[in-house]
Amino acid sequence: MGMTMTQKILAAHAGLDKVEAGQLIMADLDMVLGNDITSPVAINEFRKYGFKEVFDREKVSLVMDHFVPNKDIKAAQQTKQCRCFASECSIKNYFDVGDMGIEHALLPEKGLVGPGDVVIGADSHTCTYGALGAFSTGVGSTDMAAGMATGKAWFKVPAAIRFNLTGKLGKCCSGKDVILYIISQIGVDGALYKSMEFGGEGLASLSMDDRLCMANMAIEAGAKNGIFEVDGITEAYCNGRVKHEIKVYKADEDAQYEQVINIDLSSIEPTVACPHLPENGRKASELGDVRIDQCVIGSCTNGRLSDMETAAEIFKGRHVAKGVRCIIIPATQSIYLECVKRGYTEIFINAGCVVSTPTCGPCLGGYMGILAEDEVAIATTNRNFVGRMGHITSKIYLSSPATAAASAVKGYICDPREL
Amino acid sequence: MIVKGKVHRYGDNVDTDVIIPARYLNTANHAELAKHCMEDIDSSFTSVVKKGDIMVAGSNFGCGSSREHAPIAIKESGISVVIAKTFARIFYRNSINIGLAILECPEASEKIEGGDEVEVDFDTGVITNHTKKETYKAQPFPKFIQNIIAKGGLMNSISEK
Numbered sequence: 001m002g003m004t005m006t007q008k009i010l011a012a013h014a015g016l017d018k019v020e021a022g023q024l025i026m027a028d029l030d031m032v033l034g035n036d037i038t039s040p041v042a043i044n045e046f047r048k049y050g051f052k053e054v055f056d057r058e059k060v061s062l063v064m065d066h067f068v069p070n071k072d073i074k075a076a077q078q079t080k081q082c083r084c085f086a087s088e089c090s091i092k093n094y095f096d097v098g099d100m101g102i103e104h105a106l107l108p109e110k111g112l113v114g115p116g117d118v119v120i121g122a123d124s125h126t127c128t129y130g131a132l133g134a135f136s137t138g139v140g141s142t143d144m145a146a147g148m149a150t151g152k153a154w155f156k157v158p159a160a161i162r163f164n165l166t167g168k169l170g171k172c173c174s175g176k177d178v179i180l181y182i183i184s185q186i187g188v189d190g191a192l193y194k195s196m197e198f199g200g201e202g203l204a205s206l207s208m209d210d211r212l213c214m215a216n217m218a219i220e221a222g223a224k225n226g227i228f229e230v231d232g233i234t235e236a237y238c239n240g241r242v243k244h245e246i247k248v249y250k251a252d253e254d255a256q257y258e259q260v261i262n263i264d265l266s267s268i269e270p271t272v273a274c275p276h277l278p279e280n281g282r283k284a285s286e287l288g289d290v291r292i293d294q295c296v297i298g299s300c301t302n303g304r305l306s307d308m309e310t311a312a313e314i315f316k317g318r319h320v321a322k323g324v325r326c327i328i329i330p331a332t333q334s335i336y337l338e339c340v341k342r343g344y345t346e347i348f349i350n351a352g353c354v355v356s357t358p359t360c361g362p363c364l365g366g367y368m369g370i371l372a373e374d375e376v377a378i379a380t381t382n383r384n385f386v387g388r389m390g391h392i393t394s395k396i397y398l399s400s401p402a403t404a405a406a407s408a409v410k411g412y413i414c415d416p417r418e419l
Numbered sequence: 420m421i422v423k424g425k426v427h428r429y430g431d432n433v434d435t436d437v438i439i440p441a442r443y444l445n446t447a448n449h450a451e452l453a454k455h456c457m458e459d460i461d462s463s464f465t466s467v468v469k470k471g472d473i474m475v476a477g478s479n480f481g482c483g484s485s486r487e488h489a490p491i492a493i494k495e496s497g498i499s500v501v502i503a504k505t506f507a508r509i510f511y512r513n514s515i516n517i518g519l520a521i522l523e524c525p526e527a528s529e530k531i532e533g534g535d536e537v538e539v540d541f542d543t544g545v546i547t548n549h550t551k552k553e554t555y556k557a558q559p560f561p562k563f564i565q566n567i568i569a570k571g572g573l574m575n576s577i578s579e580k
Contacts, residue, residue: 037444048574123484140517141513142487277432
């Protein structure tokens with residue numbers, strides 16, 4: 001019986017020829033990640049148990065992104081703790097105000113993660129790097145602490161669901177619509193404890209940004225990881241960017257999948273996940289009259305350059321509807337700079353949007369766009385749980401940047417093809 | 420080990436944002452986090468919970484964010500064990516790593532109601548519902564995980580080496 005792509009990567013990192021679903025293994029880590037919220041808990045544990053040095057100062061990344069620039073005194077204390085720890089342990093990949101970005105946009109952009117790597121991060125959306133053909137998964141702070149100390153983590157080898165992609169995306173559709181559609185089909189625990197492995201000829205039409213967005217939301221189906229086959233698009237992205245040695249793993253011909261799901265990309269339509277679960281996906285065109293108070297375009301899911309480009313195309317020569325607040329957050333400093341150079345920032349401001357420095361801020365109801373009682377938002381973020389962006393009676397609809405921008409212009413949720 | 424307490428009952432897909440809203444994640448202080456445990460789903464929880472009480476929920480408990488603050492807040496509020504049909508994987512891992520007892524038991528998850536008096540024997544995995552006069556059997560942990568728990572959590576288990 002053959003192995004899936006995930007199983008092959010895990011076997012190689014555990015020093016084993018073969019692993020199978022359900023097996024418990026100890027694997028070597030290529031990167032351990034934390035942010036300003038999860039790292040303090042990990043640092044406390046790391047220190048409490050008397051560890052002095054991290055296992056490899058180049059294989060730990062600390063990214064200050066959730067409440068940074070600091071939203072209040074307590075947040076400032078947490079960032080300060082991370083900053084001191086990074087300095088004490090000479091951690092090379094420490095990113096603070098000025099060079100930070102949203103972690104899951106930043107690490108791929110900097111080439112710190114690549115195909116064949118095993119990555120853990122104390123952030124659930126660490127599964128994003130599966131887009132590059134890495135095994136990458138979210139863990140908690142204690143796992144992060146143990147990972148920083150030993151360079152290892154324990155895993156139960158996951159079974160997998162294979163998503164066989166065919167066809168090509170239609171007008172105004174993106175990776176976000178595909179993943180929202182998939183989650184609407186399998187549910188928020190449809191891939192619980194499993195890998196979601198994406199492959200097939202349809203991959204050729206999915207950009208790296210589309211793939212990063214799709215892998216990012218694997219956790220919203222309960223998955224342990226999402227992973228994409230490595231192809232020319234991956235190689236072109238990694239070329240010159242990823243400095244460490246990369247290794248490409250392919251699933252065996254006879255790999256075992258618990259389920260194979262065929263997705264024809266040409267059948268995907270602009271999709272919106274209604275409150276209060278990411279599995280409540282519906283076609284944007286069928287939503288009826290849903291008025292919005294706020295639109296957020298950004299996050300580790302959709303704050304990349306192509307997302308900014310899509311939004312700029314829609315906002316060019318148009319204006320945000322009266323009564324709607326639109327917040328645009330490029331995910332990294334270099335994306336921000338590119339938005340300025342390409343004139344997107346000017347388009348956004350002329351359209352009545354605000355443009356923020358990179359931060360996770362509003363996605364998790366931290367700051368920079370909190371919702372009041374009964375307010376409704378459309379957001380390109382990843383979760384629409386009760387109270388996620390503010391008041392517990394507020395409502396969040398998740399969508400692609402195209403659908404969010406078009407809805408901000410109209411003042412109600414619409415299919416972007418209507419514009 | 421045996422624990423006994425009154426049940427706080429929740430449904431499916433209880434996410435970590437309602438267990439501990441992100442607006443309180445500007446601190447890692449356990450007692451501070453416990454003050455806001457379950458606030459967005461059950462505003463009376465912190466005022467009625469007693470040490471030893473038990474939390475029972477449906478499927479996919481703890482889905483969403485990887486914040487370890489969620490199992491920390493539950494543990495610090497006095498809950499002795501969380502019983503659910505299934506747990507989201509990061510929450511499951513985090514609970515083991517920090518020493519919050521959790522049990523997967525579909526039958527218990529289906530039958531136990533809020534307010535029931537329930538007793539859990541971790542050695543046998545037997546859950547006794549004194550209110551309904553029923554017993555249910557939970558899945559025991561794999562040996563590998565029992566070892567982590569026996570050593571007092573993940574950090575203890577690695578620092579011993």
